[in-house]
Amino acid sequence: xQVPVSLKVNGKKYKLNVxxxxxxxxxxxxxxxxxxxxKGCDYxxxxxxxxxxxxxxxxxxxxxxxxHDGKEITTIEGLxxxxxxxxxxxxxxxxxxxxxxxxxxxxxxxxxxxxxEGHAGSEAEIREYMSGNICRCGxxxxxxxxxxxxxx
Ligand code: FES
Numbered sequence: 001x002q003v004p005v006s007l008k009v010n011g012k013k014y015k016l017n018v019x020x021x022x023x024x025x026x027x028x029x030x031x032x033x034x035x036x037x038x039k040g041c042d043y044x045x046x047x048x049x050x051x052x053x054x055x056x057x058x059x060x061x062x063x064x065x066x067x068h069d070g071k072e073i074t075t076i077e078g079l080x081x082x083x084x085x086x087x088x089x090x091x092x093x094x095x096x097x098x099x100x101x102x103x104x105x106x107x108x109x110x111x112x113x114x115x116x117e118g119h120a121g122s123e124a125e126i127r128e129y130m131s132g133n134i135c136r137c138g139x140x141x142x143x144x145x146x147x148x149x150x151x152x
């Protein structure tokens with residue numbers, strides 16, 4: 001049986017009916033076709049599915065969509081303003097903060113939260129905050145450089 005859920009995603013309001021066990025990740029990808037948010041592991045280990053809920057970062061594969069009824073969600077698609085990239089997106093491009101790009105949306109959503117929450121002090125602090133976002137290509141040094149540029 002389906003249950004209703006209302007969400008505001010990237011500034012747009014949605015009312016949907018979903019299975020109670022639908023994850024926020026599946027709702028975003030399957031129902032709203034916002035496929036920028038990636039499914040890596042689907043059990044909280046890789047960070048590819050990172051989005052913001054009310055400005056706080058969340059692994060969207062780990063929570064049910066209905067838990068966020070009435071909440072405001074931001075995905076990677078909501079960061080840019082028209083053709084203008086978010087400063088963190090610009091910094092990832094400038095510093096080559098990715099190779100294959102699969103983990104990048106999650107990395108960028110975490111990186112934005114890292115700076116916003118004041119955890120971008122030292123390189124060690126950045127690496128600690130970003131430790132839940134795995135990059136199989138090993139672009140970590142460049143990701144840290146991008147974050148350091150934005151915090152300055
Ligand atoms: Fe959510 Fe890997 S897909 S943490």
